[in-house]
Amino acid sequence: MIVCKFGGTSVASAEQIQKVAGIVKANPSRKIVAVSAPGKRSGDDIKVTDLLIDLADAALNNTDIETKIQTVVSRYKAIADGLNLNNTICEVIANDLRERLQGDKSNTELFVDSLKASGEDNNAKLIATYFNSIGMPARYVSPKEGLVVNDLPERTFALPEAYENLASLKNTEEIIVFPGFFGYTKAGVLRTFDRGGSDITGSILAAAVEAELYENFTDVDCVFSANPKVVNDPVEIKEITYREMRELSYAGFSVFHDEALMPVYKIGVPVNIKNTNNPSAPGTRIVPTRKATGRPVTGISADSGFSTLYVSKYLMNREIGFGRKLLHILEDENISYEHTPSGLDDISVIMRSNQLTPEIEERIMSRVKTELFADDVQMCHGFSMIVIVGEGMRNNTGLAARAATAISKTGANIEMINQGSSEVSLVFGVLEEFENQILQALYGEFFSPVKA
């Protein structure tokens, strides 16, 4: 059994949904289909999810909602018309929206969640209707039928029993059409996944039914070995391991959200990233282990927006508990960090800058001085992290030398190197202004055609 997930642009229009039907029909193993809400049809289009947020805001502010309801319904109507469906499905959708708008507004977050989730929910109903209309026996299944999530206020995740509940879907005769992006608490409250939305639903379903494969259909042919906006015509990645994918996700490989990998990673279901608009392309397979290729490096990613907290104190390394106390101060500000390079008398903590405000920085620096008696404390901004990833890197003598040499040829200084824990990655910290130049240099070093 194959679980397929179709992203927003794959289900944005009648034409796209016809492609989806063709893909599902082409392989009888494709029995479970997780779908997103209709996405953008072109660059300047508005996603249904954004229309729904707008509608929810209007309802909360008691401004006119009727036009906004019509705007949403008309998007579905255009799709239904294009698929030659009668108006029943649009009535179902309109009624569903009005019902949600009557819902409890005491918790605005949950109210907005309920409206947003209707985008996926109603699209799943529409697509199931369409499949049946063209002779593909299909059934819409609501997340109410088993996708149990945790209660507030923690970030939403599927409870272990969700997997047990959904396991029964493996016996389906019909094609299951399942809306992505949300689940229900035991008390029946709808909650959305805040990151990796529909990808997560597909991954949960694939893990629950122990699928042979999880196909993730999007609008690109594959994952590239480097950002195509920076590197000319980068090599396509045919096969990549979970942990390589995870390390790359660090710095903006945004095709597939890494949290969505978790459910399939745990039981080893391979993932295939494919293109709805070019389904014959092999795509990128994410697998537990893979055969070695000629290259030690699988991909290079880069991301900007990092800051460094530098702390120095004489004889710091003799002071048991110093590093722990420092991390605790950051934890009190709910800040997560990426790396902690250290000397004997100093330590730097590298974190994403978007977690900081001048007030937070001031509090942190003041506490480090007064509670840890640091000699010096500084906060610096404007760093990029460049991550070289590959299963073939460990025990590849000289790889760090090649990378550092390639960087030094650009004239850029290396602000930080982190190697030694992950077996599959090597991280360089550089000033943001050098990021693209260095990415290009490293790509050239590790992906140039092999000389005979």
Next chain:
Amino acid sequence: MIVCKFGGTSVASAEQIQKVAGIVKANPSRKIVAVSAPGKRSGDDIKVTDLLIDLADAALNNTDIETKIQTVVSRYKAIADGLNLNNTICEVIANDLRERLQGDKSNTELFVDSLKASGEDNNAKLIATYFNSIGMPARYVSPKEGLVVNDLPERTFALPEAYENLASLKNTEEIIVFPGFFGYTKAGVLRTFDRGGSDITGSILAAAVEAELYENFTDVDCVFSANPKVVNDPVEIKEITYREMRELSYAGFSVFHDEALMPVYKIGVPVNIKNTNNPSAPGTRIVPTRKATGRPVTGISADSGFSTLYVSKYLMNREIGFGRKLLHILEDENISYEHTPSGLDDISVIMRSNQLTPEIEERIMSRVKTELFADDVQMCHGFSMIVIVGEGMRNNTGLAARAATAISKTGANIEMINQGSSEVSLVFGVLEEFENQILQALYGEFFSPVKA
């Protein structure tokens, strides 16, 4: 005013103490002299301190002490005879020993400390007597006159008031001879410095009187840029900053204990490491800042005996508090660590292996698994750390590349790289078996004669 400290071999015999007198006399600024106990006169000799420990043990075990007292006194007698002193000083020393042996034995550690410290204390009395006998007005000063240290059970350190008390020594007309290695608590209990003994006393005195210079006389001409047992004829270091010295001390540059640097570092007194047996050699100066030399690297040190705790967990970097909790588990075992390289889903903690036992390892690994729900936990041993140090390293584009390339040419794999916090050091973790080879390769890379 200059404070001089003379180490054990510099005061081991009459001949050596005559050299000390010559050195002190040669510069009238040398007004305060801190001395060690008589050290080894040749390779198979026994240091007085070791004789004293043996004596203390005998007293604690109620075995014969008379012969052992004679052995100690005869060492001083040989020195006194060689210096043409009459027997009075030896009687003073013998009486002092007998008095200490009558002391309180309820705390054996303090009893042994009292005996050990007599080595320095009586040598200071003897040297002051000798100085006076040759027309150098001198005065023995006991640490009782101001060197106040903290109470048990913490490791011994000088209290702030010690510096205030000892500041008055700056007005001395006579040469002060001050025993190294110990101080007294406010209640009058003698306590020894457990690391860097007499070097610390000299440093405290130099800081207290705000000396223009702290001369540390030992038995080597200088600090070398690399271990002369591994590297042939390494470059002598003429001048080195405090923080360079500190980073090098990490890995076995044992000439001058880094804790002893603390008092002078705080107020910026320069240190001069010199050789009692070759006082005209300029030695190595340890200074707050220094002029740039042609070389970015000042020294390279290497040390073996490191272990790595490797922990992996999917989505670790999203889990605020993970690193802090991990470090807390180590802290509970009183373990200090050196570096914590990290990937997205894994972190390694590098620590000195001598802190571990199979039981401690088992407890740590078990807690990491059960309390932090790690996917994988491993402890590996047999690593060396190689540290490249130099004020000229920061902003020296390509230095990491040169170092990594030099290492890769040895065929060794780089297990860890840590760069990014200290401005003056770059650390490589390698397998112990490659340590010497890599040290030689790096020395060759950074210290070969500059090609025109």
